[in-house]
Amino acid sequence: MLEAVLAAECQATGDYARRTQEAEEFGDKGLSVQLEDMVRDETGHAEETERILRDWPM
Numbered sequence: 001m002l003e004a005v006l007a008a009e010c011q012a013t014g015d016y017a018r019r020t021q022e023a024e025e026f027g028d029k030g031l032s033v034q035l036e037d038m039v040r041d042e043t044g045h046a047e048e049t050e051r052i053l054r055d056w057p058m
Protein backbone atom coordinates (compact mmCIF):
# COMPACT_ATOMS: atom_id res chain seq x y z
CA MET A 1 0.00 0.00 0.00
CA LEU A 2 2.64 2.56 1.03
CA GLU A 3 4.82 1.52 -1.90
CA ALA A 4 1.94 2.48 -4.20
CA VAL A 5 1.62 5.83 -2.42
CA LEU A 6 5.34 6.45 -2.88
CA ALA A 7 5.14 5.59 -6.58
CA ALA A 8 2.20 7.98 -7.02
CA GLU A 9 4.02 10.81 -5.21
CA CYS A 10 7.11 10.30 -7.40
CA GLN A 11 4.95 10.22 -10.53
CA ALA A 12 3.24 13.47 -9.51
CA THR A 13 6.61 15.11 -8.83
CA GLY A 14 7.86 14.22 -12.30
CA ASP A 15 4.63 15.25 -14.00
CA TYR A 16 4.56 18.66 -12.29
CA ALA A 17 8.25 19.19 -13.07
CA ARG A 18 7.53 18.61 -16.77
CA ARG A 19 4.58 21.01 -16.63
CA THR A 20 6.82 23.57 -14.93
CA GLN A 21 9.26 23.35 -17.83
CA GLU A 22 6.42 23.73 -20.33
CA ALA A 23 5.08 26.80 -18.50
CA GLU A 24 8.56 28.36 -18.52
CA GLU A 25 8.94 27.67 -22.24
CA PHE A 26 5.52 29.24 -22.79
CA GLY A 27 6.60 32.28 -20.80
CA ASP A 28 3.99 32.00 -18.05
CA LYS A 29 6.11 32.76 -14.97
CA GLY A 30 3.15 32.80 -12.57
CA LEU A 31 2.04 29.31 -13.59
CA SER A 32 5.64 28.12 -13.49
CA VAL A 33 6.03 29.28 -9.89
CA GLN A 34 2.73 27.66 -8.89
CA LEU A 35 3.86 24.40 -10.44
CA GLU A 36 7.24 24.63 -8.70
CA ASP A 37 5.34 24.91 -5.40
CA MET A 38 3.45 21.75 -6.32
CA VAL A 39 6.73 19.97 -7.10
CA ARG A 40 7.98 21.00 -3.64
CA ASP A 41 4.80 19.70 -1.99
CA GLU A 42 4.88 16.36 -3.81
CA THR A 43 8.59 15.95 -3.07
CA GLY A 44 7.81 16.43 0.61
CA HIS A 45 5.05 13.84 0.45
CA ALA A 46 7.42 11.36 -1.20
CA GLU A 47 10.12 12.00 1.42
CA GLU A 48 7.63 11.54 4.25
CA THR A 49 6.37 8.29 2.74
CA GLU A 50 9.97 7.07 2.37
CA ARG A 51 10.56 7.85 6.06
CA ILE A 52 7.46 5.91 7.08
CA LEU A 53 8.52 2.91 5.00
CA ARG A 54 12.04 3.03 6.43
CA ASP A 55 11.37 3.81 10.10
CA TRP A 56 8.02 2.43 11.12
CA PRO A 57 7.89 -1.15 12.38
CA MET A 58 5.76 -3.28 10.08
Ligand SMILES: [Fe+2]
Pocket residue numbers: 009012041042045
Ligand atom coordinates in the same frame (compact mmCIF):
# COMPACT_ATOMS: atom_id res chain seq x y z
FE1 LIG B 1 1.15 14.14 -2.80
